[in-house]
Amino acid sequence: MNPDPPPCMTRRQFLLKMGAGAAGTVVAVRLGDLFVGRVLAQDAGRTVRLAAYPRRRIGSLSALQVDTPVEFSYPGDDPLHKSYLVKLGRRAGGGIGPGQDVVAFNTFCTHQGGPLAGVYQARHKVLGPCPLHLTTFDLTRHGMVVAGHATENLPQVVLEAEGDDIHATGVMGLIYGHDRNIR
């Protein structure tokens, strides 16, 4: 029903190709390069500004145990950058590893910033309820709100596996309290 999309580069692939990656830099890219074959002709030359996230090793696949979150900080060291790396034991959107079940998320509620570290619900692969107002997020669904008040998904840390190593390479979604995730 849906024809295969034209060849397309993911943003991460693009950034790798460009050699961008120094933390804090923002690069200007042409839409035509970013979405090859997927941009209207008149927009192909337009420029988009994209933040270039640091690529940082945050753990290894073999060290992860199912349903045991591991804390790390990303993209920087701001207290609000505290994130969870977790092997869900179930396929998930954005999951890496053989089971596509390893995901990572920021741990501050995108409602009013309540701390979500410590409230992982293994049975349902949900982070929450937020101790402030009870919002819950589905970690198999890119951090979608299950119930509650957040006006964004829980920001998902983009992961990449290189052998056994797990690298964080970006953040999808705006981290609570920020106007930009990185500068």
Place this chain on the structure above:
Amino acid sequence: MTGTSDKRSLSRREFLRWGAAAAAVATLSLPALGQVARSPPPAPKSGVGGDYAPGDSAPLPPPDAKVYTTACDYCIVGCGYKAYVWPEGKEGGPKADQNAFGVDFPRPVLGGKWVSDNQHNLCLVDGKKHHVAVVPDADTQVVNRGGNHSIRGGCIALKVYNPEGPTRDRLKEPLLRVNGELVPVSWDLALDIMADVSKHVLQKHGAAAWGMKTYSYQYFENTYAISKLAFESIGTPAYAPHDKPGPGNDAAGLDDAGIDSFGASYEDWSLAEVAFVSGTDPFETKTVLFTEWMMKGRTKIISVLPRRTTGVAWAEKNGGLFLQVIPGTDTLLHLAIARLILENGWEDREFIEKWVANPWEIDAGMGRGTRNTPWQWRTTWGKLGTDFAGYKKWLLSYPFAELSKASDITGVPADKIRRAAEMLAKPVNGRAPKASFMLEKGNYWSNNYLNSASLASLALLCGAGNRPGRVVSRGGGHQRGWYGAAPYPIAASPEKYPGRRRKEIDLDRWVEAGKLRFAWVIGTTWIQAMAASQELEKTFRRLTRESPHQIPEATREAAVAALKKRVDSGGMVVVVQDIYLQSPIGGEFADLVLPAATWGEEDFSRCNGERRLRLYSKFCDPPGQAKPDWWIISRFARKMGFKDYDWKDSNDVFEKAARFGRGDVLNYHPLVVHAKRQGKRGHEVLREMGTTGIQTPIRLVDGKPVGTKRLHDPDLDLGPPVGATVHSKWLTAFNTHSGKAILHKTPWDLFSDFYERITPRDGELWVTNGRINEIWQTAFDDKRRPYIMQRWPDNFVEIHPEDAKKYGIESGDTVRIENDDVLIQTGGFIGVEDDDLSFTKLQKAGHIRVGSGTCEAVAIVTDAVRRGVLFTYSFWTGSPANSLVHRVPDPITNRYRFKLGKGRIRKTGESPYKADFRRMSFAPRTLV
């Protein structure tokens, strides 16, 4: 980078909103980063905004951004918000002196003043592109203290008209249906056609053939204009608000007890020690009332619902109780609890002695007393009203109030009913607990009069109704935005109670009877909002599109001639006024479609659920030629030759309307008087009050406007009435002739004949419905929010695992629910003998026909819902749950039993969401 202007480049979010041609948005949305790109899922069926692509930045308002105060457009709570507007090409920075908030970024936990990705949009101001950020007011001390918010209001920036965003399909110009197609016409032509046809209908078919079906709440300025036109100028009885078949009380049992439906203050819910919450979960539907006031108090919550929700689960975990009632049986639950209280002597005797009417007080009073009042007509000529002794005697001997019997019928275990009685009334250390009572549609839209009246009686036994933390109130759905310019002309209504008193019309039955020839529909889908929706749709189609008389060309003469022929041959002309084209009422049936301006596009005023009046500021342009509803009505009225519609602006309407509210609960007249004395406009004074506003009724004390925190409060020191101040008795006493509350007997047999007939049988299940947190009303705004549509791309139905197993259904399956036994009342407008309007008599008289309805949804298997009961969203317009609901109103109040649908469920296939990581979550909503 920051604090600078950079017009040449776009942030990723800006690109997604503006950069590409609008139609390409879905194509351009980023695949989940880090994943191999693969075939995108099909576009959501219902959404029009494309896939959700989270952004990782949001622009900050620069220091010179314009700041407007407003309140949320959506639920009853009406949280305070601020809109920051600044021209395209500028952006604020993260240092306190670089942004309009005056704070450093990143913001701390609970710091507020943060703009999330979905709190920013682009809009037009004087035709030029501007940024707008709409964020909860973090400085407010009322309602959403500290900037709390719901997901609905939190995303309200996305409501704004953005000509290149998902809201681009707003109605922009008047449309006329010519040869079946809607074509743009001028305001003048549209209003000329309406006026010509209206004059003809009024002259030839009478005022009752000219009707309106409108929202009751979308701002005082507009509802004043609506009521002035319908009731004063036209004088039609053919009027119904959006949520019921005719005007009148929502929860009449409360009113008859003398309790105003919105007498409480939000603080009361944090002062209560126990709250009996019936037919609603405030977490889902009045979110900030729950998260800011109920959760933060020490209130233990008794929840009465057929379905466990987030708020219910939290209540259970925090000392509360869940009474998982079988739909429609609340009255017996109330009676059983009340009886246990009386049997144990736990009633609040001191309160009852002082505040519950004795027989003389029920009947007495100045002038006519309670005789010949709606109370008396409704309560079968006073037979239900009684004093405490009479109530006690009746209840203790009434078989249906007996614990085991009530437990059987309600499905609530006896020990839980007993526990509820203890929590509500058993004295602790010699003192009765502070109990408050909340009810909402699950209660009064399943058995309207008996449920609300029996709850009021139970509350009064517990000493609730007029004290801090001891209140009785509706929770509320939408905000309170009705300002009546004239009373409903009830003497002209075609409906009558037994005896000689008229009652308000059931407009749907009036349409079905072919009596309505001209219908002006404002801001409601009408068909999906009312019971037996698909049957109603057939009627509309027959009266409009299937009429041979259609408009052949876009001229006044041709249109008027065709429409006159239609109405004279028994057909109906439909005019729809809205912000989006809704189907089928607008998309299929309307002959004329008028574009309305809405929230943020005009200065409006309204009250929330604690009667808090605020100004909802204009901060951007309406689309195209869209106009506020008051303007459209004024221009129509002038063409009709009606007087006093020459309003200059919305403030003018606000000030003119003020004097019609004197003596009412929403009275703001003293504020306007005060403003004039200061040489200011009414709206201006209200704007100065910001998001705090003022609680109505407003009084003048020492020359200044003062609000009213709570109604019926005997401790309120009014002092002498000064100037424009009106001291109504219900400010310090109950709203009855004696000032004392009235207890009502609520015999089950006034309902049981209907209830037994509609109880599911032979493979049928109850199908009840309600709101959920993430969606407002028909999702008319949410459908244009990719963020919300990823969560709910389709309607859903919750089914208990045992029922699911029986019918071979699992989560993610698509299902069809069919009801081939939808009961519909036809005729029966006039009652003569005592029980003429009872279901049994209506059926005997041939006034009940059987229709059918279907509803499709995606199944969610969960033990949160009671076995034997399905729960689905109330207002999913593509597949309305109300199709399964009987259109037989409560004969006492003419209110539908929307929550008591039924049907057979079967699997039809598998939804794409079963194997989709981007849309719909099947995780439980009860994790607390």
